[in-house]
Amino acid sequence: MGVDDMRVDEHAIGRLIEESHDLHHDAMHATRDSLREMVEVGRESGTEPDPDRLLGAQRLALLTRGIGGGRALAAAGVGGALLALMARPAFADQTADVQMLQTAASIEVLAVATYDAALKLPFAGSLPAAVQAFAKTTKQQHMDHMQAFNAAVRALGGKPQTAPDPVLLDVVNKAKPGLTGPGPLVDLAITLEMGAAETYVAFVTTLSDKSARDTTASIMGVEAQHVAVLNAVKALVGAGHPEYIALPPPLDKLPAAAGHVGFPNAFHPYDQARPAAEGAVT
Amino acid sequence: MSADRHDPIEISERELRSMTTDLDDMHRATLPVMQEALAEWAELNHQVRTGIARVTPSRRGFLLGAGVALGGIALAACGSSSRSSSNTAATTTPTTVAGGGKLTGDLAVVALAAGLENLAAQTYGAGITAATAGKLGAVPPAVVDFAKTVQAQHVEHAAAWNAVLAGANQPKVTGVDKTVQDEVVAPAFAKVTDAAGLAALALELENVAAATYLEAISVVSAPAGIKTAATIEPVELQHAAILSFVLGKYPVPDTFTKMDGARPLTDVIA
Numbered sequence: 001m002g003v004d005d006m007r008v009d010e011h012a013i014g015r016l017i018e019e020s021h022d023l024h025h026d027a028m029h030a031t032r033d034s035l036r037e038m039v040e041v042g043r044e045s046g047t048e049p050d051p052d053r054l055l056g057a058q059r060l061a062l063l064t065r066g067i068g069g070g071r072a073l074a075a076a077g078v079g080g081a082l083l084a085l086m087a088r089p090a091f092a093d094q095t096a097d098v099q100m101l102q103t104a105a106s107i108e109v110l111a112v113a114t115y116d117a118a119l120k121l122p123f124a125g126s127l128p129a130a131v132q133a134f135a136k137t138t139k140q141q142h143m144d145h146m147q148a149f150n151a152a153v154r155a156l157g158g159k160p161q162t163a164p165d166p167v168l169l170d171v172v173n174k175a176k177p178g179l180t181g182p183g184p185l186v187d188l189a190i191t192l193e194m195g196a197a198e199t200y201v202a203f204v205t206t207l208s209d210k211s212a213r214d215t216t217a218s219i220m221g222v223e224a225q226h227v228a229v230l231n232a233v234k235a236l237v238g239a240g241h242p243e244y245i246a247l248p249p250p251l252d253k254l255p256a257a258a259g260h261v262g263f264p265n266a267f268h269p270y271d272q273a274r275p276a277a278e279g280a281v282t
Numbered sequence: 283m284s285a286d287r288h289d290p291i292e293i294s295e296r297e298l299r300s301m302t303t304d305l306d307d308m309h310r311a312t313l314p315v316m317q318e319a320l321a322e323w324a325e326l327n328h329q330v331r332t333g334i335a336r337v338t339p340s341r342r343g344f345l346l347g348a349g350v351a352l353g354g355i356a357l358a359a360c361g362s363s364s365r366s367s368s369n370t371a372a373t374t375t376p377t378t379v380a381g382g383g384k385l386t387g388d389l390a391v392v393a394l395a396a397g398l399e400n401l402a403a404q405t406y407g408a409g410i411t412a413a414t415a416g417k418l419g420a421v422p423p424a425v426v427d428f429a430k431t432v433q434a435q436h437v438e439h440a441a442a443w444n445a446v447l448a449g450a451n452q453p454k455v456t457g458v459d460k461t462v463q464d465e466v467v468a469p470a471f472a473k474v475t476d477a478a479g480l481a482a483l484a485l486e487l488e489n490v491a492a493a494t495y496l497e498a499i500s501v502v503s504a505p506a507g508i509k510t511a512a513t514i515e516p517v518e519l520q521h522a523a524i525l526s527f528v529l530g531k532y533p534v535p536d537t538f539t540k541m542d543g544a545r546p547l548t549d550v551i552a
Contacts, residue, residue, distance in 0.1 A: 218538040224516030225523040248530030251422040259427030263520035266435040267513040
């Protein structure tokens with residue numbers, strides 16, 4: 001299954017985007033303040049020297065090294081990164097912010113398309129009702145996230161991203177033939193959600209525009225929650241008890257270990273974050 | 283169906299424990315991320331001390347008050363902000379810590395975070411003790427396992443924040459957010475009679491912590507501080523998601539997480 005197949009989904013995404021403007025206006029409320037601030041402050045911040053050199057150095061590392069940017073920074077050394085940063089034009093910070101926001105939007109585009117496709121798989125109707133409801137709600141949440149990121153892109157003078165992240169799209173296309181049951185489907189969803197969450201954690205630490213950071217921060221935890229739920233679903237499906245996936249669940253029947261499979265890390269990782277410019281509009 | 287399959291819970295336990303081993307490995311793999319962030323705090327502090335890097339305070343620094351301190355170095359704040367003064371850290375009031383000491387700026391946020399983490403760990407510990415003593419009725423094993431795991435993670439979070447304080451030559455925060463303890467946790471815990479009640483209280487604490495971290499990300503000056511908060515906030519929200527699930531609530535209720543309920547720096551840490 002190739003990329004062309006996903007292009008069909010992109011058309012569907014376009015229609016969904018239009019519909020969502022009317023249907024989910026309220027969902028954007030939480031980000032309005034951030035976006036308003038971005039309009040006022042964003043350009044100003046892009047023309048000022050970065051007030052914090054280490055933050056700039058991190059951004060540079062993420063832009064140039066991509067995945068594993070944090071480790072790359074450590075390897076390069078702060079001093080070397082600072083030297084490189086000082087040679088950069090002042091407006092580059094804003095460009096970097098736009099690229100990160102576009103990449104974030106591209107991840108959301110792919111997430112929406114993937115959940116949409118998942119809900120149309122032959123076995124989707126036999127999934128537990130709670131899982132189906134989760135997939136539908138999560139798809140909508142990703143749609144709202146995509147709108148928020150693209151609104152942030154516009155606020156900084158950039159072009160909205162409506163295409164999927166190309167690298168993750170390849171991951172999804174390669175996984176499609178194997179989506180014959182809930183297990184592989186949940187695995188793919190976890191891959192996408194973890195990719196999103198880790199990317200946003202990394203971006204939050206590197207975005208120079210405060211409003212862009214606030215918007216991204218308000219989304220990263222939601223993706224992490226998706227991961228937690230999917231980890232729990234995966235465990236229960238893998239253990240042969242999809243019937244336990246319900247609201248409320250049969251607590252007394254749940255295995256003890258089910259109490260913590262949802263959150264394996266005390267500190268959320270970001271070493272698999274997508275490169276800042278991976279999904280940028282070219 | 284094999285003989286083992288007559289006991290589906292046993293099979294589930296074995297499979298889940300295998301997965302748990304993998305997850306524990308993943309958890310250990312994330313520790314270097316935190317160590318890296320903490321090293322950046324120390325590196326920035328060292329650079330400021332030696333003059334290699336001059337840290338110019340940002341607008342966010344201004345929100346933290348006129349005297350922004352990082353690693354014991356007072357930084358003059360400048361700039362302006364459009365944020366409401368009601369925000370958690372948008373105050374010039376320093377955080378009061380044990381012994382009457384006061385911290386300002388980023389370190390005040392660090393102390394607040396440590397106090398909240400200590401409170402969360404203490405509350406889960408009290409819940410586990412009550413459950414073990416049979417005071418909460420029949421508590422499902424999954425709930426006990428959840429509480430023990432989450433308590434350990436909160437201890438790790440507190441340790442991370444205390445490492446920052448130690449790196450700044452400040453005393454570690456061993457106390458709790460007494461304001462939240464006295465006004466929220468103690469009265470609520472006294473009314474807890476079952477696992478659901480404990481879960482509801484825990485959910486409130488997790489949401490408060492997450493909101494506080496979200497606000498911290500917005501107002502903290504030091505990039506390493508932002509990074510530390512950014513790696514913890516999603517984990518608190520994951521705790522909240524599972525607690526919501528346990529309580530029969532939708533586990534991801536908000537499309538965008540909120541700062542509502544974030545604790546102010548005026549909280550007393552003791």
